[in-house]
Amino acid sequence: MTAVAVDVALLAIEAGRLTVLLVEPESADLAGTWSLPGRRVRDDESLDTTALRALRELAGIERPTLLLEQLRTYGAPTRDPRARVVSVAYLALSGAPLHPAPGPRPGPRAVVADAAEVLDWPPARFAYDHAAIVADAIERVRSRLEYTALATALLPAPFTLAALRGVYEAVWGGPLDPANFRRKVLATPGFVVPAPGPAVAGPGGGRPARRYAAGGATRLHPAMLRDR
Amino acid sequence: MTAVAVDVALLAIEAGRLTVLLVEPESADLAGTWSLPGRRVRDDESLDTTALRALRELAGIERPTLLLEQLRTYGAPTRDPRARVVSVAYLALSGAPLHPAPGPRPGPRAVVADAAEVLDWPPARFAYDHAAIVADAIERVRSRLEYTALATALLPAPFTLAALRGVYEAVWGGPLDPANFRRKVLATPGFVVPAPGPAVAGPGGGRPARRYAAGGATRLHPAMLRDR
DNA sequence: TAAATAGTGTCTATGAGACAATATCTC
DNA sequence: GAGATATTGTCTCATAGACACTATTTA
Numbered sequence: 001m002t003a004v005a006v007d008v009a010l011l012a013i014e015a016g017r018l019t020v021l022l023v024e025p026e027s028a029d030l031a032g033t034w035s036l037p038g039r040r041v042r043d044d045e046s047l048d049t050t051a052l053r054a055l056r057e058l059a060g061i062e063r064p065t066l067l068l069e070q071l072r073t074y075g076a077p078t079r080d081p082r083a084r085v086v087s088v089a090y091l092a093l094s095g096a097p098l099h100p101a102p103g104p105r106p107g108p109r110a111v112v113a114d115a116a117e118v119l120d121w122p123p124a125r126f127a128y129d130h131a132a133i134v135a136d137a138i139e140r141v142r143s144r145l146e147y148t149a150l151a152t153a154l155l156p157a158p159f160t161l162a163a164l165r166g167v168y169e170a171v172w173g174g175p176l177d178p179a180n181f182r183r184k185v186l187a188t189p190g191f192v193v194p195a196p197g198p199a200v201a202g203p204g205g206g207r208p209a210r211r212y213a214a215g216g217a218t219r220l221h222p223a224m225l226r227d228r
Numbered sequence: 229m230t231a232v233a234v235d236v237a238l239l240a241i242e243a244g245r246l247t248v249l250l251v252e253p254e255s256a257d258l259a260g261t262w263s264l265p266g267r268r269v270r271d272d273e274s275l276d277t278t279a280l281r282a283l284r285e286l287a288g289i290e291r292p293t294l295l296l297e298q299l300r301t302y303g304a305p306t307r308d309p310r311a312r313v314v315s316v317a318y319l320a321l322s323g324a325p326l327h328p329a330p331g332p333r334p335g336p337r338a339v340v341a342d343a344a345e346v347l348d349w350p351p352a353r354f355a356y357d358h359a360a361i362v363a364d365a366i367e368r369v370r371s372r373l374e375y376t377a378l379a380t381a382l383l384p385a386p387f388t389l390a391a392l393r394g395v396y397e398a399v400w401g402g403p404l405d406p407a408n409f410r411r412k413v414l415a416t417p418g419f420v421v422p423a424p425g426p427a428v429a430g431p432g433g434g435r436p437a438r439r440y441a442a443g444g445a446t447r448l449h450p451a452m453l454r455d456r
Numbered sequence: 457t458a459a460a461t462a463g464t465g466t467c468t469a470t471g472a473g474a475c476a477a478t479a480t481c482t483c
Numbered sequence: 484g485a486g487a488t489a490t491t492g493t494c495t496c497a498t499a500g501a502c503a504c505t506a507t508t509t510a
Contacts, residue, residue: 407502408499430509433510435506450498455500
């Protein structure tokens with residue numbers, strides 16, 4: 001009988017790097033691999049609810065995410081060798097750095113891995129087809145940064161444009177020109193608004209930076225396009 | 229027990245309009261509504277295979293589509309009032325006009341509806357949540373035309389740029405400037421290549437148009453962006 | 457000939473990127 | 484003052500859209 005599950009790729013930004021939460025599979029014959037937190041869908045549960053429950057039960061995250069959206073559904077007949085499981089993959093994004101603490105009850109071990117490194121892992125280091133799900137999730141969040149104001153939600157207000165640029169650099173994995181980044185952000189209506197209060201310099205000196213808060217916009221026009 | 233199904237939105241271009249295939253639901257208590265062709269996923273079947281089978285069994289389409297891709301998965305607990313069914317929605321695109329002929333065996337009635345009109349229908353005219361799936365599918369094919377060379381696959385080669393423009397106008401639902409369209413297409417490497425043979429005028433006269441065939445490209449750089 | 461359609465030329469606006477120059481902080 | 488970072492200015496290039504204009508057919 002075909003079962004339905006939800007697997008969640010939970011991403012966050014930590015120390016200027018994009019990270020992903022991985023857990024040990026519960027099945028003993030998958031020891032040595034890593035997987036995403038996942039749960040079977042209960043009969044009275046929506047798919048989103050299952051995703052939140054997986055994060056709560058397996059990652060100890062209570063009210064997690066700035067973003068929770070479906071990626072796609074994986075249904076190859078043999079993706080789980082033990083039984084037929086169709087899995088709906090989700091992307092979740094946390095506003096705070098992740099702690100590999102699996103909740104109150106003793107649970108499987110969890111790690112927080114660097115997203116760029118994980119993309120280079122051989123697929124066999126993951127359980128099931130979770131290598132593909134992780135790659136999907138990373139690509140999706142990179143794309144979301146282009147077209148939405150999601151990055152402002154990842155920062156505590158007020159923030160500097162350098163901090164906002166740091167989010168883009170962490171997710172996209174490369175440096176951006178500060179001058180051009182600034183001009184693009186300020187030219188996009190509703191992306192950021194100036195915050196009151198004085199400008200503050202960073203720890204290493206330099207001219208103090210003005211502070212901004214999230215503007216009202218959700219979709220960005222024009223978009224913050226990556227180089228192709 | 230939760231069941232898994234696949235529903236397919238099959239689109240085509242007919243007489244300059246984007247169309248979608250709808251069938252009568254098999255369940256008697258849904259009489260008076262329209263639905264998308266859908267089937268339960270068999271235990272040994274991939275999701276793509278189920279989608280193709282649904283088209284074959286309910287729409288009489290044997291080797292259908294230029295495009296078959298997943299849209300998203302619908303799993304609200306009460307989306308089917310009779311039982312819990314999680315449905316993986318697919319978009320399919322046919323290169324030939326659709327015929328509302330439900331295959332060799334007697335099956336439910338089918339219609340070919342205009343996509344733009346269907347978007348204005350009240351959701352209750354559809355069974356289940358299929359109004360949302362249809363809207364998803366139309367938006368997806370509009371987007372695919374921006375970033376891929378899909379439109380050339382919809383036309384028999386050789387074709388004129390006016391015919392190619394007709395595909396874009398049908399899917400996007402508005403007129404495009406012939407001069408600017410031409411320049412954009414020819415400036416996109418690999419989109420089209422000149423076809424041998426003479427230029428031919430249309431039925432209503434006018435300067436004969438040169439003919440082109442599909443270039444090798446799949447992804448378009450730069451993309452054919454819609455007005456926002 | 458008129459109408460229709462194909463194709464070319466040109467002008468303007470916008471956005472992205474490179475990079476120089478200036479401002480103001482920490483050490 | 485030296486170094487670091489923020490901010491502004493300027494230049495170039497690519498693309499999109501509006502629209503005038505020319506070319507070649509059918510009726």
